């Protein structure tokens with residue numbers, strides 16, 4: 090079991106709001122990228138986010154461009170999971186490849202407020218709301234599971250091709 | 255159980271399965287993967303992975319087209335790095351400077367066939383839907399992963415069916431169809447779904463016109479786009495390869511998240527205004543706007559028929575705005591040379607460039623000056639796309655681009671056609 094504080098957002102939050110385009114070529118270090126996460130949507134986020142916090146959003150989270158920083162700015166803040174009613178396809182791909190677990194849960198954002206705590210079991214099969222209500226989490230395919238377990242696509246391949254003794 | 259969409263069938267096949275459903279995550283082995291000038295950058299990620307060699311060099315294609323011939327020493331170094339890598343890794347399909355644009359060359363060489371799956375580290379890989387193939391763009395890390403293992407995970411996309419009805423009126427081309435769809439449903443209309451075209455309009459389009467539609471579906475947010483391969487496509491393949499293949503067609507009872515219909519018989523020429531390919535209006539609404547440059551080329555509209563269409567308008571005329579023509583491939587250039595089309599274009603005052611992407615993404619060979627307006631046959635007119643943010647780009651079909659070059663302002667070919 091792990092407990093996660095949630096940050097709740099609405100529909101159609103695009104990649105420019107998650108990580109402003111003006112920074113894509115100027116900010117390079119994980120600390121700098123993390124510091125500007127969600128800056129135009131919720132200035133409180135980057136200052137107050139804690140390790141293990143997760144995002145719970147509405148429809149079409151991450152629409153817009155293919156920039157990977159829109160995922161890494163959250164990962165560098167140690168956000169391990171993003172739950173949304175739906176994801177843009179490219180954002181979903183980027184999440185998996187960056188080792189952040191995208192969970193599709195159509196109603197969840199209606200039942201939660203920023204600051205609520207939810208509980209997720211270790212195998213990521215169910216999540217439990219503060220009021221005890223339980224939502225199932227669709228299982229990941231084995232190949233995608235392997236990417237998360239390794240921390241992302243690049244680390245997974247590194248482990249496969251450069252095994253340590 | 256309901257039937258399958260094209261995307262479901264193609265990805266099931268590429269994963270070695272008999273069945274797949276939208277939402278399934280599959281390990282897919284593409285029949286061909288390709289990259290272009292970005293091959294050197296992908297190589298650096300590949301080296302980080304630590305894989306000994308490219309797993310299946312026989313399934314890899316590389317073209318040098320985005321800045322070809324090299325405009326600077328830096329570009330030349332990049333090309334040199336790519337050539338060395340191609341040799342070291344025994345990459346089977348390499349096309350050096352001048353052969354043409356990746357999507358066009360791979361089509362001409364029939365390296366991908368109906369029903370097959372192709373992935374490219376280029377956003378317009380949706381292009382290959384014109385052959386009835388599943389074409390999908392991937393990022394650089396994903397391409398490095400494909401080199402290392404030959405496979406990658408894919409979530410089977412939901413699909414939209416767009417039925418195109420009727421023959422296009424004279425002067426209306428596949429470009430106008432694509433622009434109309436973008437204008438009507440917006441630049442995220444497809445929302446990373448499979449866009450599967452049906453209807454009798456397709457049979458009215460030539461092999462040179464067809465790629466325009468799936469190519470431009472990248473601007474629609476599509477993961478892939480598909481035209482049903484008919485006799486025209488099968489004949490094109492037959493003339494180029496003896497490799498066996500099985501075309502795939504969606505089932506009649508496949509499940510689509512949307513089904514849209516477009517009546518092509520009443521369509522008029524369209525134009526995309528700055529700075530978005532979905533910012534589309536009927537051509538007549540912007541006629542008379544002055545332009546300084548006209549650009550005919552790119553993977554969207556740089557094929558032989560596009561050059562021939564321009565020649566039809568330009569015969570016996572002289573241009574007032576500069577006209578840049580860059581054939582999509584050396585085969586296009588050769589055919590235009592043999593048929594006399596090239597001569598007509600040069601006599602009208604056009605400048606001809608080496609087959610490749612040219613100024614499409616602002617690398618070289620026709621960057622506009624600050625404040626200038628370009629009318630182009632390309633697929634994308636984002637601010638800054640051709641090199642400077644202080645320039646405007648309009649997107650239109652080749653007849654309109656040629657006519658506008660003669661006039662010096664945006665106009666219709668009727669003004670000049672006999």
Ligand code: SF4
Nearest residue numbers: 378552553611614615
């Ligand atoms: S012609 Fe333009 S759109 Fe096509 S591959 Fe080249 S740069 Fe990309």
